[in-house]
Every structure is written in C-alpha cells, then in structure tokens.
Amino acid sequence: MNKRSGIESKKKIIKAAMDVFSVKGYAKTSIREIARAAGISVGGVYLYFRNKEELYKSLINEKMRDIGASLRLAAGDTESPAEALSNLLKMHLEHALKHKEFILVHIREHGFAFGVQEKRKFFKEQRALIGHIIQRGIQSGAFRECNPEDMATIILGSLRGILLSIALDQDVHITPEMLNEFIFKGLLKTKSS
Amino acid sequence: MNKRSGIESKKKIIKAAMDVFSVKGYAKTSIREIARAAGISVGGVYLYFRNKEELYKSLINEKMRDIGASLRLAAGDTESPAEALSNLLKMHLEHALKHKEFILVHIREHGFAFGVQEKRKFFKEQRALIGHIIQRGIQSGAFRECNPEDMATIILGSLRGILLSIALDQDVHITPEMLNEFIFKGLLKTKSS
DNA sequence: GGTTCACATGAACAAACGTTCAGGTATAGA
DNA sequence: TCTATACCTGAACGTTTGTTCATGTGAACC
Known part of the structure; x- marks a missing residue:
C-alpha cells in the first residue's frame, strides 16, 4: 500500500x-x-x-530446499559416524524449534495433498543420509550390528514423532543431549556400567 | 432403506x-x-x-476409548517392567496396523480441531503409563538411570512418529522386535558384546 | 383398514469458498 | 504535467458447503 x-x-x-x-x-x-x-x-x-495450490506448494518447496541443504551440511562435515549422526539430530531439533509452523504444515498435509513426491523425496534423502552414517558406524565398529536401512527408518520415524511433539505440545522440552542418549544408548542398563 | x-x-x-x-x-x-x-x-x-463436528468427535472418542482400554490392559498384566513396556509397544504397533485410518485422522487433526482435550488426555495417560513402567524398571535395576518423565516423553514421541510412518508410508515394515531392539538397546555397541 | 411412529429422502437455503476482472493509484521517466 | 507501468483493490460470479424441513415410506399396533 x-x-x-x-x-x-x-x-x-x-x-x-x-x-x-x-x-x-x-x-x-x-x-x-x-x-x-x-x-x-x-x-x-x-x-x-496463480492459485491456492501453487501458493502452498511454493511455500513447502522453498522451506524444504533450505532445511534439506543445511541438514546435508550438518551430516557431512565430520569423520566420526557417531558425531555425524549427533550433529544431524541436533540440527533437526534446532530446525523444529525454529520452524514449528513448517513442521505442522508439512506433517499435517503429508501424503494427502499436493507436493507428495517432493515430500517423499525429502524423506527418502534423509533416510539415505542416516542409513549411510549408520553403515559407516557399523563398519568402524562404533555401532552394533543391524540392518542400516531398517535402523534408518526407525530413527527417522522416531525423529518425526519427536519433532511433531515439539511442534504440537507446547510443554515438551527435549534437548539434543536427551535425544542422543536415547538413540545411542537405549533404555537398558549396559553390562559395563 | x-x-x-x-x-x-x-x-x-x-x-x-x-x-x-x-x-x-x-x-x-x-x-x-x-x-x-x-x-x-x-x-x-x-x-x-447433530452436525459434522459431533460426528467427528464421537468417532474419535469411541476409538480412543477402545484402544486406550486395551493398551492399559497390555501394560498391566505382567511384573517385569521390560516385558510390560515391550507388550505395550507391541500392542501399539498392532493397533497402528489394524486402524491405520484412525491414526491418520487422529494425528492429522491433533491440536487443531475439536476434541483437543480428549486427545491430550489420551496422550497424558499414555505418558504416565510409560513413565510408571520406566520408574519401576530403574528401581529394579533393569533400566539405566534417567528421568522417567523425560524418557517417557521421548519414547512416546518416537512411537508417535513410527506409528505415523506405518500409517503413511505403505512400504514401511517395522516389527515389534525391531522396535524393541531400538528402544532398549540403542545404536551403540555395548562394551560387553 | 386405519393410525402411529421411527426411519428416510433430497430439494432448498444461507454462508463461505476460490477465482476473476474492471477499475484505481502511486511512482518513474519523458 | 503527462504518460506508461507496476502494483493493488474489492465487488461480483459460480460452486460447494453444512444444515433444515416438508414430505414420504414401511412395519407394528389397534
């Protein structure tokens, strides 16, 4: 105006x-x-x-491109697999806190509305990223034996839920440290401690 | 007719x-x-x-009541905390596979539409259930030291995402065993193995 | 047969929607 | 000052929405 x-x-x-x-x-x-x-x-x-649909799509794609780029960066700049995964998780958490609205829009409409293939591509890329880190971790002896693809699916699924919790429930405060502890060490008491 | x-x-x-x-x-x-x-x-x-809103609400509430009851049952009928949590997770997975539509409806509209407090109550109850199991597990020495409430939040968050993945992505196949391994043992190789 | 009542119909209505478009206004160059 | 252009407006249009209601129908009683 x-x-x-x-x-x-x-x-x-x-x-x-x-x-x-x-x-x-x-x-x-x-x-x-x-x-x-x-x-x-x-x-x-x-x-x-041009219309409502295009507005929505351009919204989603722009954000996905930005976030995807910074995640790829976070995962790639270190040698240790544990550290790489830790960085990736941390970056995911940070983005969730910073872009709550995007998470809500993204998850809400996932699989239903338009831009489905773009979203699937995003998830597929993330799964490949995590799977690759896990594979490296197993080879280096840091991670226990497991199917890297399955484990990546589970971890990404977990992550999705946790990010959703953060975006939805105002009173949920999950730190990167807590998430790391959970994903790396699990719930059982280890024999050595 | x-x-x-x-x-x-x-x-x-x-x-x-x-x-x-x-x-x-x-x-x-x-x-x-x-x-x-x-x-x-x-x-x-x-x-x-009476109207569309009431139809939706009665849908949600009926299902939540049923699922909530069977989950409470699954968690309660055993002494060992590890077994109790394992049962609970298994039951969640089974319900997710059986009632994909409900999960979609539930998560999709969570926190936005009506019936918010009912849904919140459901989650709160689940968190309390898991938190209690974890507390018992720590006391019995089976689980490692941690904040039971935080851990319950993380586990429930993870679960939410995994259930969502199952409901959304047709090609995701996560077995109760895989989920157990992940939540109990984590990703790192334990010193004893 | 006649009456009653729970079950069922779909045309009709007001409201809200996405989208268009004839027109208005500020700014920059002439 | 005039013109061209990019930016902006909101009434109007055709659809679809949730909801209502006058009307209809079948079965179970008398």
Missing part, C-alpha cells in the same frame, strides 16, 4: 500463509484470511500466485 | 465417515460424501448426529 514493492508483498503473503496454514490446515484456510493476515487485498494474492 | 434399522445405519455412517475422513481430512470431507459412502441420504446423517 505504502511501499509499493512487489517483492515485499510477496514475502508478506508467504509469511502470512505459513502462519495461517500451520494453525488451520490447508483446507480450512481461506485466501481471504491469508490476504487479511498479510495486509493485502484478496486480488493481490493472485498477482503473485 | 430395506432394513429400516437405525443402529445399522448409524454404524454404516460411522464406518463411512472414518474411511473418508482418513483419506481427505476433516475439512475436505463433505457430509454429502459420507452419506454417499454410507449408502444413506444427506438428511439421514442428521438423524444420528
């Missing part, structure tokens, strides 16, 4: 959309509401996005 | 609603669609449920 800058408006729309989608879900969110939250008219939204 | 039995019709509606809600989510599901899937007219649905 005042600034007359297209890029500014687009950013405002994206932020507003993320906010509203995350609390109300895709279907219950109306363009009118996004427009209101962004301080822009209904028609204004359609200047930057 | 033919049978003229009210109870039959109500059951058909509940089943149809669960089916449709689980694939399309609450908001995208119309009464018309539920009615069609149930083989009943639109107005017929309103003979048994």
Whole structure:
C-alpha cells in the first residue's frame, strides 16, 4: 500500500500463509484470511500466485530446499559416524524449534495433498543420509550390528514423532543431549556400567 | 432403506465417515460424501448426529476409548517392567496396523480441531503409563538411570512418529522386535558384546 | 383398514469458498 | 504535467458447503 514493492508483498503473503496454514490446515484456510493476515487485498494474492495450490506448494518447496541443504551440511562435515549422526539430530531439533509452523504444515498435509513426491523425496534423502552414517558406524565398529536401512527408518520415524511433539505440545522440552542418549544408548542398563 | 434399522445405519455412517475422513481430512470431507459412502441420504446423517463436528468427535472418542482400554490392559498384566513396556509397544504397533485410518485422522487433526482435550488426555495417560513402567524398571535395576518423565516423553514421541510412518508410508515394515531392539538397546555397541 | 411412529429422502437455503476482472493509484521517466 | 507501468483493490460470479424441513415410506399396533 505504502511501499509499493512487489517483492515485499510477496514475502508478506508467504509469511502470512505459513502462519495461517500451520494453525488451520490447508483446507480450512481461506485466501481471504491469508490476504487479511498479510495486509493485502484478496486480488493481490493472485498477482503473485496463480492459485491456492501453487501458493502452498511454493511455500513447502522453498522451506524444504533450505532445511534439506543445511541438514546435508550438518551430516557431512565430520569423520566420526557417531558425531555425524549427533550433529544431524541436533540440527533437526534446532530446525523444529525454529520452524514449528513448517513442521505442522508439512506433517499435517503429508501424503494427502499436493507436493507428495517432493515430500517423499525429502524423506527418502534423509533416510539415505542416516542409513549411510549408520553403515559407516557399523563398519568402524562404533555401532552394533543391524540392518542400516531398517535402523534408518526407525530413527527417522522416531525423529518425526519427536519433532511433531515439539511442534504440537507446547510443554515438551527435549534437548539434543536427551535425544542422543536415547538413540545411542537405549533404555537398558549396559553390562559395563 | 430395506432394513429400516437405525443402529445399522448409524454404524454404516460411522464406518463411512472414518474411511473418508482418513483419506481427505476433516475439512475436505463433505457430509454429502459420507452419506454417499454410507449408502444413506444427506438428511439421514442428521438423524444420528447433530452436525459434522459431533460426528467427528464421537468417532474419535469411541476409538480412543477402545484402544486406550486395551493398551492399559497390555501394560498391566505382567511384573517385569521390560516385558510390560515391550507388550505395550507391541500392542501399539498392532493397533497402528489394524486402524491405520484412525491414526491418520487422529494425528492429522491433533491440536487443531475439536476434541483437543480428549486427545491430550489420551496422550497424558499414555505418558504416565510409560513413565510408571520406566520408574519401576530403574528401581529394579533393569533400566539405566534417567528421568522417567523425560524418557517417557521421548519414547512416546518416537512411537508417535513410527506409528505415523506405518500409517503413511505403505512400504514401511517395522516389527515389534525391531522396535524393541531400538528402544532398549540403542545404536551403540555395548562394551560387553 | 386405519393410525402411529421411527426411519428416510433430497430439494432448498444461507454462508463461505476460490477465482476473476474492471477499475484505481502511486511512482518513474519523458 | 503527462504518460506508461507496476502494483493493488474489492465487488461480483459460480460452486460447494453444512444444515433444515416438508414430505414420504414401511412395519407394528389397534
């Protein structure tokens, strides 16, 4: 209205959309509401996005690209498999805390709405990343014998639930240390201690 | 139409609603669609449920009551904490496989729509159940020292994600044994082996 | 047969939705 | 100052939504 800058408006729309989608879900969110939250008219939204579906998709893809890149980085810059996995978990937790809304939108609509293949690709990449670290860990003797793929599936599944808990239940506080202890050491008392 | 039995019709509606809600989510599901899937007219649905919201709530509550009861049973009928937790996890997995639709509906709408407090209560009860088992395990010396509440939160979070993976990704096959190994033993190689 | 009542129907209604579009306004270059 | 252009507006349109209600129907009583 005042600034007359297209890029500014687009950013405002994206932020507003993320906010509203995350609390109300895709279907219950109306363009009118996004427009209101962004301080822009209904028609204004359609200047930057062809339709509701495209707005949603571009939201998801942008975030996934960013997060995916930083996760790949976190996993790759160390030699020790235990340390690599630990870093990866920590980064996941940090992102969950920072982008709660994205987690909500992402999990909520996963497997139902559009952008399914993009999301599947994201998960597949994460599973491969973790699986590879585990394989290295087994070979180096740090991790116990197990099927790396299955273990990666379980760990990623666990992670998904924990991140969901963080995003959903306000009173859940899980530190990277707690998560590490759980995933590495399990629940049983080890013979050596 | 033919049978003229009210109870039959109500059951058909509940089943149809669960089916449709689980694939399309609450908001995208119309009464018309539920009615069609149930083989009943639109107005017929309103003979048994005051409105869409009440239909959804009674769906959720009924299932939660059933599942909650059987879980309480699974956790209680044994002395050994490890066995109790193992049973509980197994029962969770079985329920997830059997009631995929419910999991989808449950997680999808958790924290957003109605019936929030019922769902929270369900989770709280589960957390208390697991927390109690862990406390017993620590006292008996089977489990390592840790904060039972935090550990219960993490385990329940993990479980949530794994159940979600099972419900969402068709190609995920996680056995109770795999889950047990992960939660009890963790990823690191123990000194004794 | 006649009456009653629980079960069932689907056209009708108001509200809300995604989307469009004719028009308005601020800014930059002439 | 005038024109061109990019940005923006909100009333309007056609659909779909949840919900209601006048009407219908079958079975069980008298």
